[in-house]
Amino acid sequence: MEDLSGNHPASIVHLPDDCLIYIFQRLKNSTDRASFGLTCRRLLHVQNICRRSLQFDCSFTLLKLSPSHPNLNVKSFHLNRLLGRFQHLQSLSLSGCTELPDSGLAPLRSYGSNIRSLYLDCCFGITDHGVSAIAAGCRSLTVISLYRCNITDVGLETLASGCSDLQKVNLTYCSLISDCGLRALSQGCHNLRAIKIAHCRDVTGVGIRGCSPTLIYVDAESCKLDTEGITGIVSGGGLEYLNIGSVGWWLGPDSFVAIGSGFAQRLKILNLRLCRSIGDESAAAIARGCPLLQEWNLALCHGIKTPGWQAIGLHCNNLEKLHVNRCRNLCDPGLEALRRGCKKLTVLYIGRGSRVSGVAIELFKMLRHGVEIKDEEVMCLAPERAASW
Structure with a gap:
């Protein structure tokens, strides 16, 4: 191959690095990219610096x-x-x-x-x-x-x-x-x-x-x-995601009030799974103080009773997913409060262990047919979001 003047031999390896890098990056075939550096040391160098x-x-x-x-x-x-x-x-x-x-x-x-x-x-x-x-x-x-x-x-x-x-x-x-x-x-x-x-x-x-x-x-x-x-x-x-599951059994029922005290107004995902000590006052404070909450895991939170569920139904207007698996003090009045409130709810994980009657669940399904009721307990909270940490 000769240049336009016909005086000096020329080849692709005489191109500057930026041109060769441009060529390498635009190779679509994986085999071509893998064999690029096998041609000569110059192209191997280009392949190395592109990695x-x-x-x-x-x-x-x-x-x-x-x-x-x-x-x-x-x-x-x-x-x-x-x-x-x-x-x-x-x-x-x-x-x-x-x-x-x-x-x-x-x-x-x-x-x-x-x-x-x-x-x-x-x-x-x-x-x-x-x-x-x-x-x-x-x-x-x-x-x-x-x-x-x-x-x-x-x-x-x-x-x-x-x-x-x-x-x-x-x-x-x-x-x-x-x-x-x-x-x-x-x-x-x-x-x-x-x-x-x-x-x-x-x-x-x-x-x-x-x-x-x-x-x-x-x-x-x-x-x-x-x-x-x-x-x-x-x-x-600035918090948008908070996972403090499996903590606080040694704390009092109002120890989680701080989450709803005004600092976590941007919170969207909250995992309190297995926080058995959380009580109605903490649940109500979080419901009022975290208006953007979209997913809340309260599985096995036995300390929340009807007043707490009522507060959640009343204030969690952006909640889309709620986990209440095996909450012993979730009864028919509490489920009714969730049914009447939480207008954006799309999924309710309820499972077994609560004291909710079958009639209350069927009534929920009938009046909130847009909400999917799931029996299984979900261990991980919003994995597709959490993976992007």
């Missing part, structure tokens, strides 16, 4: 790669070599690498500047020392998942100081953290949007007090929350 995500065989996160980006086995390759090759990665998943040591994250100090999402779920060997490498090298990080990692408050403080742009943090089952570390995270990351702290046994919730109004998602299921902690969680004023 934006990397996930290993042992990873079990929801991250998906195209067929041209096959999964890699962390045992077969040195992470330093891979990061050196793919220097424009924006997403890296090492989830499931249970024997990965802190030293394995050292290459992130040199090659982590472009990484925005990092998944380390069940990397049991990762401690505060590994987090220090992340904080030093991944300054652009916005999403991190440390599910079941052995980090402490020291690691969270380091992470907050080095990765101040964090938006989504998963600390589920990180049993060594406390409110002290959460305070450093919420105060150091002013763009924080979502945090998962479920099953963190030493967390009471006070560490989130004074958080940024950008925080819209909190999953604190099975934490040791207290009244002050619940107040702290909603204090930012």
Whole structure:
């Protein structure tokens, strides 16, 4: 092939990188994309710099790669070599690498500047020392998942100081953290949007007090929350999703009033499943103070009686889904209040265990034929919405 002057040989590899990248990105066939780099070193280089995500065989996160980006086995390759090759990665998943040591994250100090999402779920060997490498090298990080990692408050403080742009943090089952570390995270990351702290046994919730109004998602299921902690969680004023299920059996019936005290007016999804201590006053306060509530899980909340159900029917005008499975103190008058109110209700999960008569249920079906009655208990709240945390 010759150029227009006929003086010098020319080929596609003489095009600048931006032209070759443009060509590569527009290849529709997966086979063509996979074989692009086999042509020559130049095209291999272009293929490498186009790669934006990397996930290993042992990873079990929801991250998906195209067929041209096959999964890699962390045992077969040195992470330093891979990061050196793919220097424009924006997403890296090492989830499931249970024997990965802190030293394995050292290459992130040199090659982590472009990484925005990092998944380390069940990397049991990762401690505060590994987090220090992340904080030093991944300054652009916005999403991190440390599910079941052995980090402490020291690691969270380091992470907050080095990765101040964090938006989504998963600390589920990180049993060594406390409110002290959460305070450093919420105060150091002013763009924080979502945090998962479920099953963190030493967390009471006070560490989130004074958080940024950008925080819209909190999953604190099975934490040791207290009244002050619940107040702290909603204090930012921006929450749209709150899961504090399976907490509060040690609290009084009015301990959840804080949710309806004015800070959670934007709340759309609320999970209070297995919060057996919640009473009528708390239920009424939430119904009045959370006007945008669309889904509310009150399964096994035995403390709510007829006055509470009446308040829900009267004030929850935007409620679409309500879970009342096995609520022992839901009787015919309570179901009648729900039937007369909750005008936007489309699904009612009622199941067994309540004292509602068959006649009351049939009357509900007849007069509210637009509402679907479901018997089964739904463990997860709005999974399609929760997955986008």
